[in-house]
Amino acid sequence: METKHNKGNEDTSSSEISCLDRLQELVQAQIKAICKLESDINGLLQSVNAIGALELYSFISSCVKNPRFPQIKDFIKMMEAVFTIKELAHEKLYEWYWKDVPLAWRTVFHTFSHLYAMLLLVTPRTFDPPTPCLSQKSSSVESHSTVQSKISIAKDCLEQISKRQKGEIVDQILHLSCDEHRLRQALHIMDKGIMMGKPLRTSNTNQKVWDLFSLASVTHAALVAISPQASCTVLSPSSELVTRIDDEFREVERVSAPSLTEFLRIVQAGAPVIITDAMNHWPARQTWKQLSDLLPISGERLVPVEVGSTYLHQQWSQEMMSLRQFTERFINTINRHDSQKSGGLKDQVPVGYLAQHPLFEQVPELKQFVVTPDYCYVGEEGVVEVNAWLGPEGTVSPTHQDPHHNFLCQVIGTKRLHLYAINQTQFLYPFENGMHTNSSQVDIECPDLDRFPLFTKARAKRCVLHAGEILYIPPKYWHHVRALTESLSADLLEQTKAQIHAALGRPCRLILLSEEFSTQNRIDGRIYIQHFKDISGMLGQLGMHLYSILNTHGCLHADMRTLDELVMFEVKNNCTNTKPKSASRTLLRLHRALEFIYHFMDRLHDLNPKDSAVTAGHEAYKATLHQHHSWIIRQTVSVALRTLDNKENLISRVSSTSEPVSEGSQTLKRLSEDLRAIWEHVDRLLHEFDLHRLP
Numbered sequence: 001m002e003t004k005h006n007k008g009n010e011d012t013s014s015s016e017i018s019c020l021d022r023l024q025e026l027v028q029a030q031i032k033a034i035c036k037l038e039s040d041i042n043g044l045l046q047s048v049n050a051i052g053a054l055e056l057y058s059f060i061s062s063c064v065k066n067p068r069f070p071q072i073k074d075f076i077k078m079m080e081a082v083f084t085i086k087e088l089a090h091e092k093l094y095e096w097y098w099k100d101v102p103l104a105w106r107t108v109f110h111t112f113s114h115l116y117a118m119l120l121l122v123t124p125r126t127f128d129p130p131t132p133c134l135s136q137k138s139s140s141v142e143s144h145s146t147v148q149s150k151i152s153i154a155k156d157c158l159e160q161i162s163k164r165q166k167g168e169i170v171d172q173i174l175h176l177s178c179d180e181h182r183l184r185q186a187l188h189i190m191d192k193g194i195m196m197g198k199p200l201r202t203s204n205t206n207q208k209v210w211d212l213f214s215l216a217s218v219t220h221a222a223l224v225a226i227s228p229q230a231s232c233t234v235l236s237p238s239s240e241l242v243t244r245i246d247d248e249f250r251e252v253e254r255v256s257a258p259s260l261t262e263f264l265r266i267v268q269a270g271a272p273v274i275i276t277d278a279m280n281h282w283p284a285r286q287t288w289k290q291l292s293d294l295l296p297i298s299g300e301r302l303v304p305v306e307v308g309s310t311y312l313h314q315q316w317s318q319e320m321m322s323l324r325q326f327t328e329r330f331i332n333t334i335n336r337h338d339s340q341k342s343g344g345l346k347d348q349v350p351v352g353y354l355a356q357h358p359l360f361e362q363v364p365e366l367k368q369f370v371v372t373p374d375y376c377y378v379g380e381e382g383v384v385e386v387n388a389w390l391g392p393e394g395t396v397s398p399t400h401q402d403p404h405h406n407f408l409c410q411v412i413g414t415k416r417l418h419l420y421a422i423n424q425t426q427f428l429y430p431f432e433n434g435m436h437t438n439s440s441q442v443d444i445e446c447p448d449l450d451r452f453p454l455f456t457k458a459r460a461k462r463c464v465l466h467a468g469e470i471l472y473i474p475p476k477y478w479h480h481v482r483a484l485t486e487s488l489s490a491d492l493l494e495q496t497k498a499q500i501h502a503a504l505g506r507p508c509r510l511i512l513l514s515e516e517f518s519t520q521n522r523i524d525g526r527i528y529i530q531h532f533k534d535i536s537g538m539l540g541q542l543g544m545h546l547y548s549i550l551n552t553h554g555c556l557h558a559d560m561r562t563l564d565e566l567v568m569f570e571v572k573n574n575c576t577n578t579k580p581k582s583a584s585r586t587l588l589r590l591h592r593a594l595e596f597i598y599h600f601m602d603r604l605h606d607l608n609p610k611d612s613a614v615t616a617g618h619e620a621y622k623a624t625l626h627q628h629h630s631w632i633i634r635q636t637v638s639v640a641l642r643t644l645d646n647k648e649n650l651i652s653r654v655s656s657t658s659e660p661v662s663e664g665s666q667t668l669k670r671l672s673e674d675l676r677a678i679w680e681h682v683d684r685l686l687h688e689f690d691l692h693r694l695p
Helices: 014-047 051-065 072-092 103-121 144-159 163-172 180-196 204-209 212-226 260-269 283-287 291-298 323-339 344-348 364-369 422-428 453-457 497-502 506-520 525-538 540-553 563-572 583-605 614-623 631-641 647-654 661-688
Strands: 254-256 273-276 302-307 317-322 352-357 385-391 396-400 406-412 415-420 461-465 470-473 478-483 487-493
Touching: 014 051, 014 103, 014 204, 014 212, 051 072, 072 103, 103 180, 103 212, 180 212, 180 302, 180 317, 212 291, 212 364, 260 470, 283 364, 291 323, 291 364, 302 323, 317 323, 323 352, 323 385, 415 422, 422 453, 422 478, 563 583, 563 661, 583 614, 583 661, 614 631
Parallel strands: 254 273
Antiparallel strands: 273 470, 302 317, 302 352, 352 385, 385 487, 396 478, 406 470, 406 487, 415 461, 415 478
């Protein structure tokens, strides 16, 4: 393996060797995995009807399978083929609006960016990859003659290499190149594949090895280890902080770490609120004091930077650069001007903004520093969308609105916001067409009242958001944001009303279900399952027994919409009693368990706070589930019932811990009534199709 020596040192440092060895092992493991991906990649290329690309990939696969691989002639032609397919996919990404780009083409781009970057890592620094001869655009479906032409070009490149060079290259291929330029070049290709592509889904075994995210992370670590430039830090930010806030910017209520029940009331009120004391446990708050603190983990990662005042400005553009380059160019320069008190020089520095970028997805190592607040929904189908906003003082997001619940978590620095309710929309003059219909035409900091006279009627709520605070912004609430200092924000976006309610604790889930049922006379199947899980979690060991219904008999169909539709589908297709599992049989068992739960809650409501719930549990069980259970199950449930806690502690599990017992008792009563109404609806449904008789 080649090594790079530090200044004046004859030996490479142990940390450098460790990082490079780890990268060497990973690259060799991934090269061996290529053969196992043949059917997956063939199927992918067939799905996009890329006939020429299929021929090229067939050649790539044959090269890797060759026992004598790597041969210099095969290696050069293979790089040519991989590059050609990567560029073909890259062109395809621009043939549609981004939201309409077929996922298969994004997967092709991700996969072949991965392949090409990996080959670059093992290409000796004495040999320049034959990329210059690939500048011609690739057609969407290349003919056989075109493919042969490209391979011929690769052969021409081969002939230009001396015999001495051929021998050196063969000896060095598959041994990691420690050239700093080559590592950085490969890493940036990986980042483009990650940002614009979509990972190839393979078998579980192959997926663990064939992972571009891990390859990029290990490559970055190796680059930092051998490159003084990559590991250096930048100047500290200006020591001047925002220490005084005018009274006019205190128009948004601040609440200290509200309980989930309290936060539900905030959501229902539909107004923005600043939440304090809810980020103190974030590792980012303890570790990141300035943006340069992110560089050791992600400094060489490629990111898209917005250059210009705002995305609505005519001079606005986007540039790709490493995070270190972004920090040096747009943040360190401004801080240097601050330290020199250079006055007007600061205004001459262009504004750069890493805005709304999924940095925590691109660089998974950064995820450990950010904690999704309990106020956000973390369901079984994934987490909320998280975007990063990094920039110097003066970055601006013009007045706009988002369709989702928005949690703006301030990690570093301070931001000033103007917020406008939905009823202010007519005064903000949204763009009527084009890409920015969710943005206002008005520059609220310097409004043109001749063009926008109604803006004088707009009424904003203004605030300053400090590090460690979370601003909750309701859906479609207009907001304008300006950074008052160097700043890092994590923006968490909720997707639906169901998700935001589901985040707010067990009572809130049930309230949502009952609201939906009362207004639409239907029951969402997915939420019904989640409610059952939540209630089971309240009941300790007994709840584990009830929850086993789902494990034993299987969950209801994941793609169902309502319980009514599910039952009618199975009745129509005569599959209500299919073995070993049917959704109707599972629903029947859940239905019987739900009857026990609302009977139990009725009895629990009448107890004093310190009274044991054991007797209430036994009475409810005998009135409901007892008749459906075998002797063995009855004995098991009897033991579980004896573990029930007192009323006060049970209430604390189903309600916020800060909620008074009296209020929690009323919650139980309300839940009991809601559950009874839902149970009666399902009971009528089961009777209608004679499903109570199912085994």
